[in-house]
Amino acid sequence: MLCVSIGRSRHRHMISAHRHLAEQGAQLVELRLDYIKGEIQLKSLLEQRPCPTVITCRREQDGGKYGRSEEARQALLRMAIAEQADYVDLEEDIAAGIPRYGSTKRIVSFHDFRQTPADLEDLHARMCQLDPDIVKVATMANSPLDNFRMLELIRNARVPTVGICMGEMGMVSRILAGRFGAPFSFATFHHERTLAPGQLSFEEMRDIYHYDQIQTDSTVYGVIADPIRQSLSPLIHNTAFHAKEINAVYVPLRVPREHLNEFLVRAPQIGIRGLSVTIPHKEAVVNRVQKADRVVLDIGAANTLIYEDDGLMAYNTDSRAAMDSLEAQMPADPDYLQDKTALVLGAGGAAKAIAYGLLRRKARVVISGRTPERAQQLADKLSCEAIPWNARYHVDCSVLVNCTPVGMHPDIDNSPYEKHHLKPSVVVFDTVYNPENTLLIKNARSQGCQVVTGVEMFVRQAVLQFNLFTGKSAPDELMRKVLKRATGAAQL
Numbered sequence: 001m002l003c004v005s006i007g008r009s010r011h012r013h014m015i016s017a018h019r020h021l022a023e024q025g026a027q028l029v030e031l032r033l034d035y036i037k038g039e040i041q042l043k044s045l046l047e048q049r050p051c052p053t054v055i056t057c058r059r060e061q062d063g064g065k066y067g068r069s070e071e072a073r074q075a076l077l078r079m080a081i082a083e084q085a086d087y088v089d090l091e092e093d094i095a096a097g098i099p100r101y102g103s104t105k106r107i108v109s110f111h112d113f114r115q116t117p118a119d120l121e122d123l124h125a126r127m128c129q130l131d132p133d134i135v136k137v138a139t140m141a142n143s144p145l146d147n148f149r150m151l152e153l154i155r156n157a158r159v160p161t162v163g164i165c166m167g168e169m170g171m172v173s174r175i176l177a178g179r180f181g182a183p184f185s186f187a188t189f190h191h192e193r194t195l196a197p198g199q200l201s202f203e204e205m206r207d208i209y210h211y212d213q214i215q216t217d218s219t220v221y222g223v224i225a226d227p228i229r230q231s232l233s234p235l236i237h238n239t240a241f242h243a244k245e246i247n248a249v250y251v252p253l254r255v256p257r258e259h260l261n262e263f264l265v266r267a268p269q270i271g272i273r274g275l276s277v278t279i280p281h282k283e284a285v286v287n288r289v290q291k292a293d294r295v296v297l298d299i300g301a302a303n304t305l306i307y308e309d310d311g312l313m314a315y316n317t318d319s320r321a322a323m324d325s326l327e328a329q330m331p332a333d334p335d336y337l338q339d340k341t342a343l344v345l346g347a348g349g350a351a352k353a354i355a356y357g358l359l360r361r362k363a364r365v366v367i368s369g370r371t372p373e374r375a376q377q378l379a380d381k382l383s384c385e386a387i388p389w390n391a392r393y394h395v396d397c398s399v400l401v402n403c404t405p406v407g408m409h410p411d412i413d414n415s416p417y418e419k420h421h422l423k424p425s426v427v428v429f430d431t432v433y434n435p436e437n438t439l440l441i442k443n444a445r446s447q448g449c450q451v452v453t454g455v456e457m458f459v460r461q462a463v464l465q466f467n468l469f470t471g472k473s474a475p476d477e478l479m480r481k482v483l484k485r486a487t488g489a490a491q492l
């Protein structure tokens with residue numbers, strides 16, 4: 001079950017949001033009284049409640065907005081109990097002074113916005129002494145490993161416990177809380193109005209993560225990156241799991257470089273069986289696996305990890321996805337790329353995977369990077385040619401591939417290659433997928449070029465990952481459709 005928190009400054013907005021959520025299927029709603037400006041009309045809020053309700057009035061020290069006296073706040077909480085609110089939230093330092101009465105259930109809560117304390121179990125044990133129906137612990141995650149401790153706490157708790165790590169690094173704990181036995185997790189009523197750091201919206205929890213369908217035995221997959229919030233991988237993979245009725249969930253995992261090692265060792269403890277890997281970890285993971293496929297061994301970068309019985313296995317689905325995307329736009333001749341010149345812009349991870357694929361198809365590859373040493377390094381590694389960035393228009397190429405982020409949202413008015421240099425005979429491939437129709441793609445179309453978009457590559461690499469994760473075929477058309485819809489929206 002999800003508890004959806006509403007924080008509005010006016011009663012009528014609070015009531016209409018509450019009604020709307022109940023109509024949308026919310027089973028439990030938290031009314032944050034501390035957001036209300038002016039006199040709080042608790043009775044009318046409770047009388048009109050369309051679904052079970054938690055009454056919370058948070059002090060500033062606990063991340064709330066209540067600015068009046070502590071006496072007045074506790075009087076409100078007592079009144080909520082007298083008026084038979086379904087649940088009332090009592091912070092652990094005041095819970096002992098407010099006795100149980102009637103049918104109202106007691107949520108005894110603790111918040112720490114700085115850290116996840118080392119003595120989490122002792123703290124929990126103390127809270128269990130305060131006559132709770134539910135214990136709620138919300139602490140800041142400063143490491144992805146804090147989630148492991150929090151989820152373990154929920155799993156071992158004798159009293160039903162909602163344990164949440166706050167912040168971007170803690171998002172996974174919000175999504176997996178129910179899998180570990182929490183009676184509910186929290187979500188915000190609107191994606192632009194988070195009431196706590198890292199909170200996901202009711203719609204995201206319901207429609208992307210299918211929170212209510214996550215079981216204790218659901219397999220967990222995820223994407224490791226830093227930063228993580230903008231990743232579209234959870235959307236595309238969860239859509240695929242849901243469509244194929246696979247008992248699995250795919251979560252965003254912000255893992256800073258310094259925590260990568262320990263995270264990879266401990267990931268199976270929270271049910272993780274496979275991971276997508278993106279910036280900045282694609283190269284670093286290669287030294288931490290026991291097995292790797294041919295592409296990973298050749299280029300030293302992986303974008304997929306699978307926990308197999310005999311160790312961690314690394315794959316690279318980027319290279320094949322890029323080549324499949326390109327070849328789908330070309331004559332059905334397996335040797336078509338042979339001896340053709342391909343100009344690759346950029347010298348990072350995507351450039352490496354794509355240049356490798358082109359070279360295996362015997363194309364002549366020229367790398368143009370804005371940092372000459374990096375471009376030369378890549379060219380040396382793959383045995384191809386590097387040229388300076390400002391020499392890119394001098395290359396007579398059949399294929400042009402953009403592997404820089406130029407043109408990516410919000411930089412949508414820029415292109416790494418000027419329009420008037422684009423000849424109609426050139427196939428233009430932009431790996432940027434957000435937006436799909438980058439300025440480069442628009443210019444190429446208007447010059448009469450064949451185009452390949454980053455959406456195609458992104459979908460294909462995710463389809464290949466889905467195959468590796470599940471052993472099943474992926475619903476590729478559906479994955480393409482949701483990604484196009486999401487990147488279309490981001491373009492606005």
Ligand SMILES: NC(=O)c1ccc[n+]([C@@H]2O[C@H](COP(=O)([O-])OP(=O)(O)OC[C@H]3O[C@@H](n4cnc5c(N)ncnc54)[C@H](OP(=O)(O)O)[C@@H]3O)[C@@H](O)[C@H]2O)c1
Nearest residue numbers: 346347348349350370371374403404405431432454457458
């Ligand atoms: N469609 C897909 O499935 C997919 C998959 C992976 C990546 N991508 C796309 O590929 C792009 C690159 O990803 P990556 O993993 O290769 O990143 P990366 O390793 O950071 O490499 C980025 C490359 O672009 C260059 N660059 C950055 N800003 C530039 C600018 N303003 N002008 C010229 N060059 C610039 C960098 O140059 P320096 O060396 O000088 O820093 C570097 O060579 C991303 O934008 C992403 O959208 C798409």
